Amino acid sequence: MTSLTQTDWRSLARTLRPRRQAFIDGRFVDALSGRTFPAYNPATGEVIAEVAACDAADVDRAVRAARRAFESGVWRDLKPAERKAVLLRWAGLIRENLPELALLETLDTGKAIKESLSVDVPSAAAAIQWYAETIDKLYDEIAPNGPSSLVMVTREPVGVVAGVIPWNYPLIIASWKIGPALAAGNSMILKPAEEASLSALKLAELAQEAGLPDGVFNVVPGLGPEAGQAIGLHPDIDAVLFTGSTEVGRKFLEYSARSNLKRVGLELGGKSPHIVTADADLEKAAMYVAYAIWYNLGQTCNAGSRLIIEQSVKERFLELLRPWAQRLYPGDPLEPTTELGALISAEHLDRVRGYIELGQREGAEVAIGGRQIGQERGGWYLEPTVLVGVKNDMRVAREEIFGPVLSVLEFDRLEEAVAIANDSPYGLAAALWCRDISTAHRTARQLRAGTVWVNAFDHTSINAPFGGYKQSGHGRDKSLHAFDKVTELKTTWVELH
Numbered sequence: 425m426t427s428l429t430q431t432d433w434r435s436l437a438r439t440l441r442p443r444r445q446a447f448i449d450g451r452f453v454d455a456l457s458g459r460t461f462p463a464y465n466p467a468t469g470e471v472i473a474e475v476a477a478c479d480a481a482d483v484d485r486a487v488r489a490a491r492r493a494f495e496s497g498v499w500r501d502l503k504p505a506e507r508k509a510v511l512l513r514w515a516g517l518i519r520e521n522l523p524e525l526a527l528l529e530t531l532d533t534g535k536a537i538k539e540s541l542s543v544d545v546p547s548a549a550a551a552i553q554w555y556a557e558t559i560d561k562l563y564d565e566i567a568p569n570g571p572s573s574l575v576m577v578t579r580e581p582v583g584v585v586a587g588v589i590p591w592n593y594p595l596i597i598a599s600w601k602i603g604p605a606l607a608a609g610n611s612m613i614l615k616p617a618e619e620a621s622l623s624a625l626k627l628a629e630l631a632q633e634a635g636l637p638d639g640v641f642n643v644v645p646g647l648g649p650e651a652g653q654a655i656g657l658h659p660d661i662d663a664v665l666f667t668g669s670t671e672v673g674r675k676f677l678e679y680s681a682r683s684n685l686k687r688v689g690l691e692l693g694g695k696s697p698h699i700v701t702a703d704a705d706l707e708k709a710a711m712y713v714a715y716a717i718w719y720n721l722g723q724t725c726n727a728g729s730r731l732i733i734e735q736s737v738k739e740r741f742l743e744l745l746r747p748w749a750q751r752l753y754p755g756d757p758l759e760p761t762t763e764l765g766a767l768i769s770a771e772h773l774d775r776v777r778g779y780i781e782l783g784q785r786e787g788a789e790v791a792i793g794g795r796q797i798g799q800e801r802g803g804w805y806l807e808p809t810v811l812v813g814v815k816n817d818m819r820v821a822r823e824e825i826f827g828p829v830l831s832v833l834e835f836d837r838l839e840e841a842v843a844i845a846n847d848s849p850y851g852l853a854a855a856l857w858c859r860d861i862s863t864a865h866r867t868a869r870q871l872r873a874g875t876v877w878v879n880a881f882d883h884t885s886i887n888a889p890f891g892g893y894k895q896s897g898h899g900r901d902k903s904l905h906a907f908d909k910v911t912e913l914k915t916t917w918v919e920l921h
């Protein structure tokens with residue numbers, strides 16, 4: 425890693441030639457219409473590539489290739505150990521291409537190169553490796569039905585699976601969809617977000633190098649209402665694994681109802697509560713609260729965006745938080761020491777600033793940060809921000825801001841904190857800081873969220889399921905549970921006469 429931290433990323437960026445064509449049936453191709461859309465570098469506002477803008481015709485071409493590959497058995501009928509070997513090779517190639525993939529991710533999303541190198545690329549490789557390793561270790565079942573029947577319950581791939589993903593963690597979220605879909609023997613079509621397609625196209629190149637047969641993995645960059653909608657409505661896609669906003673997730677359920685009732689896995693938004701009691705280790709909690717909201721500039725679905733703090737320690741806690749807002753100050757993402765980079769787009773920056781203003785109009789006050797910075801670089805930067813005096817019925821407490829803005833709410837009794845935490849349309853994650861073990865367990869059970877951390881935030885592992893309660897979605901990414909959406913269960917009943 426020493427050499428990577430000393431790399432001159434700016435020079436490397438100048439020589440980088442990102443792939444910009446779609447990857448369909450084992451070939452890089454332009455969109456049939458010939459259209460493209462610009463990929464921007466959020467750190468500078470500059471266009472870094474013109475990417476193929478796929479639409480319904482390209483999606484159809486990809487689906488045909490994926491279906492052909494599936495029906496031919498070229499992938500699903502491989503011996504498990506052979507399929508495993510290809511995916512392991514792919515994971516290995518992702519690791520070997522760490523500098524280029526990390527650079528693409530940073531240039532395309534504005535996130536700090538330090539994070540792309542240490543988190544995004546390694547996590548994506550680890551996820552594909554983890555699912556590869558399950559392939560020859562998962563056994564099927566026999567349902568006990570007496571001596572004269574053999575009732576087998578087996579898992580089969582659903583067929584053609586599409587992944588439609590957002591821009592905040594392009595490689596990581598892609599790997600959560602790719603891993604189980606391909607390990608199970610499906611063919612796959614991936615639609616990256618318009619704002620961040622470049623790393624997915626590099627992944628496609630590496631997939632081919634690893635030996636994935638043509639048509640098994642396809643990437644169709646394009647706009648949501650064009651490529652995304654075409655995927656949602658396509659009659660020959662069996663499942664869509666979607667991560668993104670609750671609003672677009674709703675559309676995928678409609679697309680499914682209007683087309684072939686394809687399965688839809690939804691990982692959607694959040695407004696995660698972070699409860700801190702007076703008896704907690706406040707210094708440690710302050711560090712976690714800071715990272716929970718400011719890591720990746722709050723552009724994280726499970727960001728701890730609502731701090732619910734015991735009133736008696738609120739002032740002290742804010743003082744503990746203040747140095748973290750300084751330390752996690754945004755800078756040039758290509759500088760190896762930078763912790764936080766830029767927000768994804770000018771529109772998103774405006775939207776987040778709009779929420780800060782809205783919070784003030786609703787009666788909250790800016791206690792930390794709140795200003796746009798770094799205009800001289802041309803990019804889209806915002807200070808880590810804290811709003812105090814927030815009530816849970818304000819829009820800044822109810823809606824997902826998806827930016828570095830922490831809304832602070834207060835409580836006297838823990839039951840109140842739990843009620844505030846659960847009073848949300850979302851239920852992706854929650855956290856609690858307290859020292860009493862019975863209180864911790866009781867409260868963890870009461871919190872309505874797919875993940876509850878006690879005395880931590882964002883600790884994660886590929887073997888722990890991730891997904892939401894309520895309008896944060898349904899189905900789970902990660903862990904063996906991710907196979908549920910991409911496999912069919914078949915019962916084969918044999919009578920032994």
Ligand code: TAP
Pocket residue numbers: 588589590591592593597615616617618619646647648649651652653656667668669670671672673675691692693694724725726824826852896897
């Ligand atoms: P969305 O706008 O929902 O976009 C997600 C994906 O859907 C993108 O590929 C997008 O394409 C596509 N899309 C947009 N409009 C569409 C339409 N009408 N039909 C079909 N597809 C469409 O989300 P985003 O802005 O990229 O990401 C932010 C949201 O994702 C936040 O709400 C966040 O909470 C959520 N998120 C959730 C999680 C988990 S795991 N729960 C993880 C990360 C993010 P374009 O890019 O071309 O618009």
